[in-house]
Amino acid sequence: MRRWSQLSQVERVDRYTRQSLYLFLWGYVALIWFNGYERAEQHPVVYGALCLLAAVLTASAAMLMRRVLALYPATAPLPWRSIGVFALLCVLLVAAGASVSGGTRGLAVLTVGSAAAWTLGGLSDRRILVALVLGIAALFGITTQDVVIALGVTVVVLFLVFTVQVSLWLLGVVTELDQARGAQAALAVAEERLRFSRDVHDVLGRRLAAIAVQAELAATLAERGDASVAERMLAVRETAHEAMREARELARGYRATDLSQELDGARSLLSSAGIDVDVAVEDVPAPWREPVAWVVRESVTNVLRHSSATRVRIGYADGELTVHNDGPLAAQSSTTAARGTGSGTGPGTGSGSGLRGLRERLAPLGATLTAEPTTGDRPGEPGTGFRVVARFPAMPLEPAAATAVSA
Structure with a gap:
């Protein structure tokens, strides 16, 4: 058994609660028989034997309580063997006390009733608890032939059962809170890992895609014997x-x-990568500068990875960011559908990276993200290709920095 200083706060509460239940059981039984010491003058040997039997019954009750506490809050399986031993000792103590005098019989009945209520009061089955209270009340009513005493004892028994139930309930709440705190810590670690993986995807994915495009271009130029291949390889190295x-x-x-x-x-x-770029992003509100940067970064990564575009337009106006490229329509549409990065009407697939993960990061801020092919039929469309549109309200619902960390 570890020392008190080596225990955590929850373990201290657990040990304090359990030890308090055991100490109360022993202390209450000892107090009952100590108050009846005047009867020891008439039958000192018999009274000593009854005290010894009461101690054995209390030890049995403590062992039974240990199993009941281990069972809580489950209702089965009940420790029937321990219950049987405890019940047998209860019968022996009541019978032995009744054979001596009426006073010792009362002490024995009070010991049995209190020990039973305190020990079995931790059971979760309400039917057993009701039967326990009624049985103890009937036992006192039969032995004392006094309804008032029986009712008073019933109230005491109910209080004992209630005390044990509340103690175990509080212990369960403390344990659940500790487990929840542990789960919260584990979730925070998982969220940080997810944030890091998304940053790796967003930051390195774009660079690696650019390196791949530049390397392919350099290889093509090398096959043609173009003198600019060295310049392209220097660009690869710089990237x-x-x-x-x-x-x-x-x-x-x-x-x-x-x-x-x-x-x-x-x-x-x-x-x-040989792509013409037209950027018209101005007057972005300060709260939205970082989320707009997320969209630009992910959209450019997708252009480099999934299209053979020759022109990209990036524009911001009236709370709406648009990134359009003129890559082949069919190729980008199939890639978007396969990666679950479309407009959000389907179930989507993948690990949550890409446009789908970006949409999840923007949603808590109140922003929306759509990704769809364009045909050039709508007013303002530059032509066929693919378009990513992010719409931002006047103010974010929560700080963008908090969303970036939690994402």
Whole structure:
């Protein structure tokens, strides 16, 4: 058994509650027989034997209580063997006390009733508790032939059962709170891991996609004998160094999502991949700058990964961010459907990264995200391709920084 100083707060509450129940049982029985000491003058040996039998009954009650406490809050299986031994000792004590005098019989009945109520009061089966209270009340009524005493004892028994039930209920609440705190800590760790994995996807995924595009372009130029292949490989090296730098910042927790940096990075990456970029993002409200940066980063990553676009337009106006590319319609539509990153009407699949994960991050802020193919038929559409649209209310429902961490 560990020392008190080595126990946690919950373990201390548990030990204090259980030890208090045991001490009350022994103390109450000892007080009953101590108050009847005047009867020992007439039959000292017999009274001593009754006290010894009462001590054995109390020890049996303590062992039974241990099993009852271990069973709580379940209702089965009941420790019938321990209950049988305890019941046999109760019968022996009452019979022995009744054979001596009326006074010792009363002490024996009071001991049996109190010990039974205190020991079995921790059971969760209400039927057993009702039968226990009625049985003890009937026992006192038969032995005392006094209705008032029987009613008084019934009230005492109910109080004892109530005390045990409340003690065990409080102990259960404390234990559940401790388990909930542990689960909350584990959830916080899981959320932090999820946030980190999404940052890795958003930050490194875009760089790696750019490296892949640049490397393919360099390989094509090398096959043609183009002299600009060295310049393309230098661009690959520069992008790789940028990816390494961002990975180190991400691991150290220093990297913050900045809209200006994301827009500059989008221009650089798309241009290096041979894609024309048109950026018109101005006057973004301060609370929305970071969420807008999320959308820009993920949209550019998708363009590099899933399309063969030649032109990308990024625009913001009246609380709406639009990222449009002119890549082939069928290829992007099939990729979006497979990855669960569409407009949100289907069930979606995947691990929660990509546009689907971004939509989940924007939802607590009150923003919405749609991703859909375009045909150029609607007013203002630049032509066929694919479009990502994020709509932002006047103010976020909760801080964007908190959403970024929880995501």
